[in-house]
Amino acid sequence: MSSPSKIFSGYRALGFVCNHVPLAVRYQHKHKENYVITCVGKAFHTYNCSRLGIVSVSDSHPEEISCLVVDGSFVYTGCGKVVRAFKQNKQVLHTYEGHDCDVHLLLPFGRHLISVDRDSHVIVWDVDTEGVYLEMDFDNESFKVTALMHPSTYLNKILLGSKQGSLQLWNIKSDKLVHLFIGWNEEVTVLEQAPAVDVVAIGLRSGWIVLHNLRYDETITRFQQDWGPVTALSFRTDGHPIMVSGSSAGHIAVWDLEEKKLRCQMRESHHATISGMACLQNEPLMVTSGGDNSLKVWIFDLPDGGGRLLRERSGHSAPPTKVKHYSCNGQNILSAGQDSTLRSFSVIHDKYNKSLGRASFLKSATKRSGLKRDKYKMAPITKFAAEPSRQSDWDNITACHRGLRVVTTWSYGRCTMGEHKLEHDRFKNDEVAYRHTLATAVDITSCGNFTTVGYSSGHVDVYNLQSGIYRGSYGDPSAHSCSVQGVAVDGLNQVTVTAGLNGEIKFWRFKRKDFLESLTLEKLISQILLHRESSMLAVALDNFQILIVDIDTRRVVRTFVGHGSSITDMSFSPDARWLVTSGMDSTVRTWDLPTGSLIDCFLVDAAVTSLSLSPTGDFLVTTHIDDVGVYLWSNMTLYSHIALHSLPEDYSPQIIALPTTSRISNIVNDEAESKKQEEDYFAAEFKSPEQISDELVTLSLMPSSRWQNLLNLDIIKRRNKPKEPPKVPKSAPFFLPTIPGLEPKFAIEEASTGNKTGSHMLSGSLLPLSELGKLLSESEKDCNFSRLLEYLKSLGPSAIDLEIRSLCPEGGGSEVIMAQFLSFIRQTLMTNKNFEIVQAYLGLFLKVHGDMLSSSPKLTEELEKLEKVQSESWRNLQDLMNQSLCLVTYLRSATL
Structure with missing residues (x-):
């Protein structure tokens, strides 16, 4: 079967750190290091806790991972109805199949593994043989299993929590119910072993946390968490009687077990549900993960006993809205998300990723109050422009925000939001007339000194980036009578191009602001994109067509028809031979400008919201609806010869799977394939030269030395020629050679008596x-x-x-x-x-x-x-x- 795309192939996904699946922590005795494992969809990542640096990425699963646990030897994952054991945090070693429903709970138990599916069917597996040791069935109507754990020092026993609120203690060796705990008539969400023997912390959906003694079936104490269900529990083991709990609101509560009261609160530790929490053994450190795609390490050194953020690794907590390559080497990608943040992702290594911060109306007040209680948060960035030429001198990124007419500046070199808020006085002086005016387009000149801003009122203003001072406007009183859909400045700062919603494209002198010429199109314009080196302007229309305008001759030179819905983004190849476009019809199309034809088209599961082709042409970057990831696609034409012919008009594109954080493979057959490859390797015959x-x-x-100096022998002989002529050796006395033996005999050379077959002389040669x-x-x-x-x-x-x-x-x-x-x-x-x-x-x-x-x-x-x-x-x-x-x-x- 042919590939859905001839040009692009899925490479990897960026920006994923963790999701709603709880994290797992493992201590490596060899390295004396704690490692945290987080789930990122179809794969899991392993990070070291000392720096939160990524250590390994697992192979890709066929489906989303639903649960994840670790022990001293393996990492276990539940994916659909199958449980897998990974060695070295990467490759699958064992596969356990037997469930009829999706697995949602796992528990390592010595050399056994316990798994529970949605129908409350419990299976105890032998880890090494992959055989079933025990099976137990529970009725969801009377006892639906929602949590399980192994109480410390309780030999062969596991504790099961239910949705109905009761708990059961089972001996899995004898397959007998040891004790039934009545419970509290509320769903049990978390079970966690306390440092004290026989004591278990039980988290309930109502927010109650119960410390219960299993031996005497007595409740020691209860705590009330006011932020909804308890999602995670953990205990400090460094000598402080502290318990921490996580909530669905992203808050963390610190409880004093000696005084039986709330010690402090860590509000808005995460911007979504806290999915996992673990206090490191014998250290004042805690690791948390949340549904906001962030992994954090906290240190308990505050006076009130709370935790201070020590290290953090995060991606976008909301889907990106705009993505664009930064600099000419194509190694960094700027991404603006719906969480109002601007981030930079590196295609080389995740350690080069960085955040430029979150947009704020008052940056100084945000610093004082912190992001947790920031009331000055700005709306998400919708469009931005970046120019690296003056990044070390002043702000070099300008951005438009959803529903705002203020344009913000950012500094890539300092990784922060700039000091300038670009807004003309006309909007401030006449607030009633321009109340609904928005900033709709922005561009930065190639020299990095000026930025042009287009507004929904039709105005186009020019600002100096170094000082933020207004430097003039186009048109009198405005450049267009409708909303400005795009602005662009050529590479030499000679011509400014503005596009109005009504289909009119105008050309202006950049410095003197004089009107030069206009080009009127029949349809409405949605966006434009200029390739400065070739002076080609791509114009996306509301009827889903794409026009290519030569800004030197100022006329339409190409028309592309094919998208079935609105066009979301466009990107030129470095040589301006290709134009890659995406639309809400979930297609990504590649157009060839010289021939004016479609040469590649493929479908994706979720529509592309933004894309960018790198300046070196090696990677295509895409972002998608309701997806926090940034996806890289490799350009296969750089590695092999591919014939790119025009696609027929009735071409039906095929769906291509999105890249994952690791290689795309069928993990079910990995072990069989590796064994087969090993057998084939040893079965292969040896090949001689x-x-x-x-x-x-x-x-x-x-x-x-036997052949390398053949061409230089004359030079070597000349160099080694003796300076003095050779001396004649002294004449030795004449003697006849003798034959060794008991009797001395002279060695007389016998004449050859054989017949000669031919002469050793060639004819004509002396x-x-x-x-x-x-x-x-x-x-x-x-x-x-x-x-x-x-x-x-x-x-x-x-x-x-x-x-x-x-x-x-x-x-x-x-x-x-x-x-x-x-x-x-x-x-x-x-x-x-x-x-x-x-x-x-x-x-x-x-x-x-x-x-x-x-x-x-x-x-x-x-x-x-x-x-x-x-x-x-x-x-x-x-x-x-x-x-x-x-x-x-x-x-x-x-x-x-």
Whole structure:
């Protein structure tokens, strides 16, 4: 089945920290470190508590994770009707299947695991064998299981809490009910073991917290939490008798167990329900997670006994409204959310993520009161513009807010909201006339000095970013008679383009504010986007069409039709060849500007609210309706050749799954696939160099000193030439060699009596044929050069140089011998073996006999045959080298 998109492939999701599933904490004895595990939908993240740095990301589940627990060996997750055990916080090791309904509670119990589904069917699993140890069924009408725990020191026993309010203590070894607790006629939401033996903290939906003694079935004390249901409970174990509780309102209550009273309150610790809470063992630290997509570490060092925020890791608590790449390297993404915050996400590593803060009408008052009780919070950002050229000098981001005419400035370098609130005096002086006026469009010049702001009243104003001073307006009295849907300034600050709702596009001189020309369209305009380098202006209309206007010639050059609903955002590719658009019809379309056709289209589950293609063209970023994540899509045309043809008019797009925080895989079959791959690996036969020569180039494995200096032997000999002439050694006395033995005998060389098969002299040559020439003559008939190659391998550099020089007629050879040597080189190159030494022999041969090779027709013909084989060998080798270098360069640049 073909991919839904030819260009884009899901890469990963950013901005996810945690969700409504309670966190789990594990202490690693090897590293002496506490680790917290949080759920992020179909995967879970592992963070260290010392810095809240991400340690690992699990494989993706087929469905959303409903519950998560840990023990000393595994991380257990409930996903649908299946429970899985992960090793090393990442890969699935065991799978437990047997439930007929979705699992919502898990409890590790020694070498067993207890799981409870929505029908109150309890199964006790053997962790190692994946077998069922015990099964228990409860009737939801009389006892619906909502919480479970193992009381400390209670051997083989578990405590179950119900929606009806009663509790049951069971012995899972004997499968017997030990005791029934009447309860308090309220749903039990949390069960937590207290530091004292036999004491359990019970959280109820009404907000009551009961400390109950299981041994005597007596209530020790009760606390009332006024903020709704109790969602989390934990106890400090560092010597202070303190219990903390979390609520659905995001508040935390600190209870003094000795005095049995409320110690203090930590209001608005989270902006949503506190899903998980855990006090670290023997430390004054507490970790909390909430439904607002934030993970926080608190330290109990305040005078009233409350916790102070020590570390925080968070993403958007509400879906993003606008996303845009920042800077030219494409490594940072600016995102504005419905939580009124502006954040920067890094595609390199999560440690580079940062928050620019939350929009406020009065920043100083917000600092004094804090974000928890901030009454100056501004509405969410709807549109913003950023320019990195002057980020170290002054504010370089301007933003429009929902329902406001005030434009705020932000500083990316200082990671904070700026001091300027841009608003013209005309709006302040005539509040009645401009009561409903809103800021609808904003843009920053490429120099970073000015910003232009468009309003729903038709006015377009220019402000200086350094001082926030008003620098003029376009038109008299306004640029348009209707709402301004977009403003843009070209790359040289020469022309300003404004677009009105009525379909009129006007061109102005940027500095003098003079009107130049207008272009009237037939339909209403919803938004515009300018690509400054190419002067191409994309205009989205209310009839779902997209027009491309050349602002140099000021006329429409392309028209794109295809979206079935309103267009939400547009983005140009770096070279302005593509225009990527998204609409409320849940499609993402890629248009090719030179051909004016649609080349790619795919569907997503939730409509895209904003998108941005990186300045380097490697990633597409999207945000979606009711989703707090920022999704990255990889541009596949950068890694392989893809034929991009025009799609037919009746093309039906396919749905593509959104990226996850980890790789997309079918986790159910991961273990089987890994085993199969391992078996295939060991079952594969060993391939020798002879067997892989058809695919790869193999070397001779000879020392480089035997072939590397062949072309430089003359230089080496000249450098090593002695300064003084060699002296004649003293004459030794004449003697005859003897044969070793008991009786001394003289070694007399016997004359060879065998018949000579041929002469060692070639016809027309006065010098004898060398050993290399003999082997070349012998291999002429059968073209077997194995003996010849072995002979050359056995020689040193000087001997090889002498042998190759002797192949010419002056050295005892001939043109036939030289042609045979070229044939030997050609045949050896075709085998793809001994590649480096053959290249060295060929280089020396061409250097020594270059003049004769160019003058002989027969040798030239052999060289042409050799050139074809040589080019093919080098081409294959160069392709492999280029592929490896490209991959290494990309990985090196991606980690900078």
